[in-house]
Amino acid sequence: MTTPIVTPVRPHPKEIKQVTLGSGDITVQDLVAVARYGAKVSFSQAYCDRVNQSRGLIEKFLEENRLIYGVTTGFGSNVTKVVSPEDAETLQRNIIYSHAVSVGEPLEHEIVRATQFMILLVLGQGFSGVRLEVLKAIASLLNHHIVPFAPGDGSVGYLSPEAHMALVLMGEGSAWYQGQLLSGRDALAKAGLQPINLSCKEGLALITGTTSVTAIAALALYNATQAVKTADIAGAMSLEALKGTIKAFDSRLNALKKHSEQVQTAETLLRILSGSEIADTYKDYRLQDALSLRCIPQVHGAVKKALKDAEKNIVNEMNSVSDNPIVYPLDDDGIALMGGNFDGTYVGMSADAMCVAMANLAKMSERRIDRLVNYHVSELPDFLVVNPGLNNGYMIPQYTAAGLFAEIQALSHPATINNIPTCAIQEDVVSFAYNAARKAYQISTKLEHILAIELMTAAQALDFHHPLKPSPATGEVYRIIRKQVPMLTEDRLLYPDMCNIHQLIHEGEVVKVVEEVIGHIIL
Structure with a gap:
């Protein structure tokens, strides 16, 4: 290991x-x-x-x-x-x-x-x-x-x-x-x-000042950071369940792209899947997989780079002075400095970038969900249920993921490129950073729900690989999911299941149980 x-x-x-x-x-x-x-x-x-x-x-x-x-x-x-x-x-x-x-x-x-x-x-x-x-x-x-x-x-x-x-x-x-x-x-x-x-x-x-803008963006950043780590885990589980090959994560291949986040993501995936009987059994099953599996290091790595850049700007803004006017002390006096430190463009542009980054995570996750429930490509039972036809299984949660992704797409249009002058044209350029930050916050929650659906369907797909065992890391995720969400054998109300798994993601429990097995997941 x-x-x-x-x-x-x-x-x-x-x-x-x-x-x-x-x-x-x-x-x-x-x-x-x-x-x-x-x-x-x-x-x-x-x-x-x-x-x-x-x-x-x-x-x-x-x-x-x-x-x-x-x-x-x-x-x-x-x-x-x-x-x-x-x-x-x-x-x-x-x-x-x-x-x-x-x-x-x-x-x-x-x-x-x-x-x-x-x-x-x-x-x-x-x-x-x-x-x-x-x-x-x-x-x-x-x-x-x-x-x-x-x-x-x-x-x-x-x-x-x-x-x-x-x-x-x-x-x-x-x-x-x-x-x-x-x-x-x-x-x-x-x-x-x-x-x-x-x-x-x-x-x-x-x-x-930039107080509300920075506050909302910081919360969105925290959610997004947990989400991208969760996406690595969900992607690994999906690859495992879909008989994917780990060869696309070879360190030699990924090192040829000069992006450290890609290299680290490929290594993280190998660490997550280390010890998997399923992955070992099927490592030569296909020459190469669909892009939603094969390109996890490239796409997730690019998302991590965007979030790291955003974090630098947001933390800098958190510890800055964004008031106006500024009361600046001198030796035995002071001066009032009037300028534009209240402008939120640094954070707003970072929030817009986070929206695009999270949309790419959602895009990948939704496609993996479809592969898990789509019997044409999954080699698993129709919609992951034993008795399809009478039962719809996990058919409709993929619709939910698709709907959420469509909403994320609409929200990902950048806000900071807009402008409507205010205050009798005294404020003739407006940042709209507040809108960008709120969009990022909304997207972060929708993304968590999509990832919850992927984890729910991946856990169900792993059940059909018994007696082959998943990796110790994905096995722990399977365990905490099954504590709250039993295997689906016939149709039941799925909303509580989705909410329970969403809560595990939001509170960082999914990341926690994996990091206890493999160590820290690096961004």
């Missing part, structure tokens, strides 16, 4: 119970730990010190009545309108009221939590001029599991969903608490918290 490659393995987000901001760069795993699994958020002393220093500067600027966008001026094209220091608080309240105009279904709870986490991360860099009290209030919402109601439709890049979230800090809007949707004031009161009044710069800071 191939010796497992020993590489540092990041902790699963479920294992991270607390994330302290200000003690170094934050990872995607940290964000998922807070957003999805409820890890607590705390601040280091360095975090608190730099926030307080930045706040001191913004108050100095206000005292001196310096002309600063969004502090002593209006917003957007209203930058030409001067606002007196006496009206600074009213200005910040008004920006929240006027911008809370997104519509449609509310964002998923984990997206709202991830966005709030990103707000803490960005504003805590010490260049935004907000009070520490405001950031502590946001952390309290996270730590008390108060989730603001934020409609998800109608944002061109940021602003509106974040404004709905900010309403709850003020005791307005709506929020979920302990399973109930309450008014913002009631949700705070039930958790023993008090609303706050926003002061100068704070309303603008809470809604400006």
Whole structure:
């Protein structure tokens, strides 16, 4: 058996119970730990010190009545309108009221939590001029599991969903608490918290930047990273069940393409299939297989390269300052720098690339599903059921996979190439990165469902190879599937089976049991 490659393995987000901001760069795993699994958020002393220093500067600027966008001026094209220091608080309240105009279904709870986490991360860099009290209030919402109601439709890049979230800090809007949707004031009161009044710069800071874009993209990236590892596993199981040859994964062949991800994927497939009686029996059965089996290293490898590139951009953005204006400290003073760090194009283009990458995974998986259930090519019973005709078996889940792939195709059109000017042409170029990130998030979930169908059908196909045994790695996947999904002998309701396997993928259990056998799956 191939010796497992020993590489540092990041902790699963479920294992991270607390994330302290200000003690170094934050990872995607940290964000998922807070957003999805409820890890607590705390601040280091360095975090608190730099926030307080930045706040001191913004108050100095206000005292001196310096002309600063969004502090002593209006917003957007209203930058030409001067606002007196006496009206600074009213200005910040008004920006929240006027911008809370997104519509449609509310964002998923984990997206709202991830966005709030990103707000803490960005504003805590010490260049935004907000009070520490405001950031502590946001952390309290996270730590008390108060989730603001934020409609998800109608944002061109940021602003509106974040404004709905900010309403709850003020005791307005709506929020979920302990399973109930309450008014913002009631949700705070039930958790023993008090609303706050926003002061100068704070309303603008809470809604400006790439916070929601980066939050959604990071969640999509995490899902996609688990999905591509799962796709390697599902592809290996399908090849095993379809009497495929492992010769296409020969290291000599794959090394001739100068892409390390392809070489590593081929090695991963060999490690997954090592010890398989089925694969060993049929390694010379065909000269070569269909492309959905033969080209797994090439296609999955290209997907991994795209995700690695996206991760670099997303993590860089997570640890960047995307506010405007920037409160920049000097020796004994400071300056307000006004620019465009709020633009989300880096993350948006990466999200668009992730959409295309995940669409290619879905394309491969759907074709393998069809081969598994298609008796014309599978050499297995019709639709993988013992008594076809009376029973439809796994005929229709392939339809589901095809439908999901069609939706993924439509969602994969890049969003960041679009443009609709806003704000009286002051904002004449719009990133639409928010749309790109949301598409990537939606695709990641649809992809997980397609992979669940492939694993379900591959497990059923392996049953027809008895008494030949699968590999130790695929055998473990078969085992955890069969704990929840029995072999299909006659038609039954398949929806629960598909959901159960989807949950195994989403929670990383499929990857976990395989990595316990073969070692870390490298991207």
